[in-house]
Amino acid sequence: MVPLTLAEHGELAKGRLPAVIWDFFEGGAGAEWSRRANLAAWRRHVLRPRVLVDVSAPDCGTELFGDRLAAPFGVAPMAYHQLAHPDGECATARAASEAGALLIVSIFASRTLEQIAAAAPGAARWLQLYWLRDREALTALVRRAEQADYRALVLTVDAPKVGRRLRDLRNAFALPAGLAAANLDAELTSSARQSATGRSGIEEHSRQQFDPSITWADLAWLRQRTRLPLVLKGVLTAEDARLAVEHGVDGLIVSNHGGRQLDGAPPAPAVLPEIVDAVPADHPVLVDGGLRHGTDLAKALALGARAALVGRPVLWGLAHGGADGARAVLDLVREELLDTMVLAGRPTLADLDRDALAPWPATAAAPR
Numbered sequence: 504m505v506p507l508t509l510a511e512h513g514e515l516a517k518g519r520l521p522a523v524i525w526d527f528f529e530g531g532a533g534a535e536w537s538r539r540a541n542l543a544a545w546r547r548h549v550l551r552p553r554v555l556v557d558v559s560a561p562d563c564g565t566e567l568f569g570d571r572l573a574a575p576f577g578v579a580p581m582a583y584h585q586l587a588h589p590d591g592e593c594a595t596a597r598a599a600s601e602a603g604a605l606l607i608v609s610i611f612a613s614r615t616l617e618q619i620a621a622a623a624p625g626a627a628r629w630l631q632l633y634w635l636r637d638r639e640a641l642t643a644l645v646r647r648a649e650q651a652d653y654r655a656l657v658l659t660v661d662a663p664k665v666g667r668r669l670r671d672l673r674n675a676f677a678l679p680a681g682l683a684a685a686n687l688d689a690e691l692t693s694s695a696r697q698s699a700t701g702r703s704g705i706e707e708h709s710r711q712q713f714d715p716s717i718t719w720a721d722l723a724w725l726r727q728r729t730r731l732p733l734v735l736k737g738v739l740t741a742e743d744a745r746l747a748v749e750h751g752v753d754g755l756i757v758s759n760h761g762g763r764q765l766d767g768a769p770p771a772p773a774v775l776p777e778i779v780d781a782v783p784a785d786h787p788v789l790v791d792g793g794l795r796h797g798t799d800l801a802k803a804l805a806l807g808a809r810a811a812l813v814g815r816p817v818l819w820g821l822a823h824g825g826a827d828g829a830r831a832v833l834d835l836v837r838e839e840l841l842d843t844m845v846l847a848g849r850p851t852l853a854d855l856d857r858d859a860l861a862p863w864p865a866t867a868a869a870p871r
């Protein structure tokens with residue numbers, strides 16, 4: 504089967520992956536309300552097509568912190584790509600580079616920052632950090648990212664601890680032997696390999712490593728240690744968006760972490776407009792969560808996002824087809840976006856403004 508939709512990439516991946524790894528990828532926290540809400544939320548808007556517009560040359564190319572992208576999209580930071588494929592993040596880096604997408608590398612990448620950079624020289628890539636208790640380890644990562652030409656740092660702020668993910672608890676999920684966080688000391692992550700009673704290995708190790716005491720006041724410490732643009736991931740209110748700008752942050756990623764952290768947190772499209780309105784126009788606002796069609800991406804842009812990130816579907820492509828599979832996923836998203844722009848009579852990114860959307864009436868059930 505040649506997959507024609509992201510969902511079909513998911514089916515192929517599900518057939519290939521051990522069930523506990525599929526569950527780790529797919530799962531959310533708690534009752535998984537936020538995970539499901541992410542998928543439903545994009546269906547609560549309809550596109551307002553314009554007609555008799557010249558759509559012979561649609562253009563979705565853009566620029567983000569100085570890097571050219573073939574479309575306003577990227578790969579969301581996700582831990583341990585080697586769970587999906589032995590080539591791990593090196594394959595994803597090649598795929599993203601060939602598709603013209605941004606790659607955000609997780610602090611829990613299973614290949615080193617330098618290997619990933621070497622796999623796709625010149626490509627647009629950022630590094631995502633969690634705030635570790637060990638600040639020397641954090642500083643060392645910042646230095647290495649700068650030296651390996653990462654173009655921005657993303658601090659994920661929705662995870663003072665890892666959410667309660669019932670699938671991982673039931674599966675007593677732990678990292679398989681041979682897989683590690685390649686950019687952290689082995690001793691920092693060894694607990695990810697065992698699972699204490701009542702916890703997953705991931706939860707166990709994040710309890711030990713994440714510093715849950717940090718506040719806005721601590722941001723200055725990180726800000727002073729790098730000239731790279733600093734982006735906060737996991738902001739869901741206008742209040743926090745304003746605080747971020749006051750504290751010298753350069754951009755935001757509106758995200759509920761794929762429903763993997765606070766269950767009950769809103770899906771991004773519900774809060775994106777208030778956040779876009781709260782920050783100056785020169786601060787890019789990105790978005791992720793539940794984007795599964797080019798039309799979803801068009802809706803995200805129309806709500807004011809500068810770019811949107813795709814998470815799980817990239818792991819699906821990687822799992823069934825390595826770099827080629829991940830590339831196919833990203834190419835599909837870009838082609839579907841261009842298709843949407845043509846059929847909606849909105850051939851440039853500037854045409855995808857708030858006039859391009861209308862709410863689906865609350866009284867009507869959003870079709871599945």
Ligand SMILES: Cc1cc2nc3c(=O)[nH]c(=O)nc-3n(C[C@H](O)[C@H](O)[C@H](O)COP(=O)(O)O)c2cc1C
Pocket residue numbers: 527528529541579580581582609610611631659736758759760761762763791792793794812813814815816
């Ligand atoms: C398997 C997996 C691992 C993830 N690891 C990280 C991570 O290390 N850091 C982070 O900030 N977000 C992480 N996330 C969250 C993603 O960056 C993103 O917010 C989320 O997957 C939403 O997109 P999706 O619905 O397209 O998957 C992870 C998500 C998944 C599915």
Ligand SMILES: O=C(O)C(=O)c1ccccc1
Pocket residue numbers: 582611665705709760763
């Ligand atoms: O961030 C996540 O969603 C995630 O799965 C993770 C992976 C490793 C360590 C901490 C969290």
